[in-house]
Amino acid sequence: MKDKNISVAVIRRLPKYHRYLKELLDKDIRRISSKELSSIIGFTASQIRQDLNNFGGFGQQGYGYNVEDLYSEISKILGLTRKYNVVIVGAGNLGQALANYTSFGRLGFDLKAMFDINPKFMGLKINDVEVLDMDKFESFVNENDVEIVYICTSRAGAQDVADRIQKTNVKAIWNFAPIDLKVKEDIIVENVHLIDNLLTVSYFLKENL
Amino acid sequence: MKDKNISVAVIRRLPKYHRYLKELLDKDIRRISSKELSSIIGFTASQIRQDLNNFGGFGQQGYGYNVEDLYSEISKILGLTRKYNVVIVGAGNLGQALANYTSFGRLGFDLKAMFDINPKFMGLKINDVEVLDMDKFESFVNENDVEIVYICTSRAGAQDVADRIQKTNVKAIWNFAPIDLKVKEDIIVENVHLIDNLLTVSYFLKENL
DNA sequence: TGAGAATTGTTATTAATTTGACATTCTTTT
DNA sequence: AAAAGAATGTCAAATTAATAACAATTCTCA
Numbered sequence: 020m021k022d023k024n025i026s027v028a029v030i031r032r033l034p035k036y037h038r039y040l041k042e043l044l045d046k047d048i049r050r051i052s053s054k055e056l057s058s059i060i061g062f063t064a065s066q067i068r069q070d071l072n073n074f075g076g077f078g079q080q081g082y083g084y085n086v087e088d089l090y091s092e093i094s095k096i097l098g099l100t101r102k103y104n105v106v107i108v109g110a111g112n113l114g115q116a117l118a119n120y121t122s123f124g125r126l127g128f129d130l131k132a133m134f135d136i137n138p139k140f141m142g143l144k145i146n147d148v149e150v151l152d153m154d155k156f157e158s159f160v161n162e163n164d165v166e167i168v169y170i171c172t173s174r175a176g177a178q179d180v181a182d183r184i185q186k187t188n189v190k191a192i193w194n195f196a197p198i199d200l201k202v203k204e205d206i207i208v209e210n211v212h213l214i215d216n217l218l219t220v221s222y223f224l225k226e227n228l
Numbered sequence: 229m230k231d232k233n234i235s236v237a238v239i240r241r242l243p244k245y246h247r248y249l250k251e252l253l254d255k256d257i258r259r260i261s262s263k264e265l266s267s268i269i270g271f272t273a274s275q276i277r278q279d280l281n282n283f284g285g286f287g288q289q290g291y292g293y294n295v296e297d298l299y300s301e302i303s304k305i306l307g308l309t310r311k312y313n314v315v316i317v318g319a320g321n322l323g324q325a326l327a328n329y330t331s332f333g334r335l336g337f338d339l340k341a342m343f344d345i346n347p348k349f350m351g352l353k354i355n356d357v358e359v360l361d362m363d364k365f366e367s368f369v370n371e372n373d374v375e376i377v378y379i380c381t382s383r384a385g386a387q388d389v390a391d392r393i394q395k396t397n398v399k400a401i402w403n404f405a406p407i408d409l410k411v412k413e414d415i416i417v418e419n420v421h422l423i424d425n426l427l428t429v430s431y432f433l434k435e436n437l
Numbered sequence: 438t439g440a441g442a443a444t445t446g447t448t449a450t451t452a453a454t455t456t457g458a459c460a461t462t463c464t465t466t467t
Numbered sequence: 468a469a470a471a472g473a474a475t476g477t478c479a480a481a482t483t484a485a486t487a488a489c490a491a492t493t494c495t496c497a
Binding site: 238272274275290 | 483484485486487488491492493494495
């Protein structure tokens with residue numbers, strides 16, 4: 020619509036702006052300068068101004084930024100002005116943990132169902148959301164306009180799920196399995212590779228000695 | 229010890245090398261060139277060679293890299309040649325999910341205990357690891373040489389835990405709460421901000437229309 | 438054993454990202 | 468209402484990161 024060539028580096032900073040602006044709002048702080056924001060968020064003031072300017076001139080010279088307006092603009096940019104239907108595949112601890120996070124729902128990510136292949140989970144309800152058999156996966160996601168699937172299966176099961184997703188109308192995958200999924204170009208995949216993250220901890224631990 | 233000024237960008241790619249090399253090992257592939265590795269891992273061959281050369285000349289001209297040796301070198305670089313004692317704070321679904329991941333343990337991250345403030349979890353055992361009261365936190369981590377704490381509490385509880393950690397010998401925090409912890413310089417903090425990650429999904433979803 | 442092919446390590450080039458600088462604009466205060 | 472101060476938007480410079488190029492080395496196969 021508007022944004023031309025925004026770099027991924029900028030995009031990945033946006034949620035942090037969103038988070039800190041929400042905090043300011045909750046503290047009833049109405050205005051903030053890039054300099055003040057810099058001191059609490061840790062980016063340079065220059066970077067903040069440049070980041071925001073990728074999307075429009077949200078500030079006012081001599082004044083700064085109106086917190087409420089900026090929060091609302093960033094929410095728009097992040098696509099938080101509408102709802103997304105989501106399902107979770109994998110009803111183990113991680114799947115259940117995600118199902119219990121109310122904050123996702125509050126942001127517009129509506130959990131419609133959970134799926135598993137293990138019979139022991141069938142019929143279980145987490146937070147009013149039912150665990151269904153994978154048999155019903157394709158029909159369910161298409162009938163319920165599901166756009167995002169959180170994959171919380173084992174490494175072994177993840178690619179199978181990805182393959183099945185490709186035959187549906189699902190547009191994005193949030194993948195927690197430690198594998199890089201092979202999917203069609205037009206499906207968005209965002210990975211949370213926990214192990215990768217933990218290994219950087221051990222790297223830095225070793226370095227800090 | 230050796231590495232001079234390795235950039236964080238390089239460090240964050242190392243776990244991926246580690247992961248793919250393990251796969252090659254499991255398939256009994258003994259040697260690999262940067263070109264072949266490039267085709268499966270998705271980085272350019274040039275980048276792979278440059279990344280690896282930050283730490284030493286592990287390859288051989290005309291031949292490529294010995295998979296087993298390279299895997300072992302990267303394991304060393306990542307600090308995986310020793311064990312780390314860890315504890316989890318927060319015994320909810322996420323804490324339990326992490327406690328159940330055997331892959332962390334296999335890599336040397338030994339879970340010694342879990343902690344919570346909620347009495348309902350006391351005495352519960354996940355995978356042979358007991359949930360203890362937060363009362364015992366400081367004494368336990370110091371007596372058991374715990375180096376890493378996984379924080380799986382709510383947003384509200386996370387900074388309290390971080391404050392208590394600072395009075396112990398713990399060296400690193402793996403933080404899952406949606407907050408940027410304030411800690412002394414010498415404590416390593418690695419964040420897994422799930423919400424930030426999910427918001428980039430909605431951004432890209434919006435953009436892809 | 439030697440010529441040709443393969444592949445690294447490394448330097449050079451290009452691209453991307455971050456930081457700095459400042460003119461312009463708006464706010465505030467007197 | 469005017470002058471001083473504050474802070475943005477934006478251009479330029481500096482830094483960092485990624486890619487390309489290639490000489491040097493090793494492997495492979497006749």
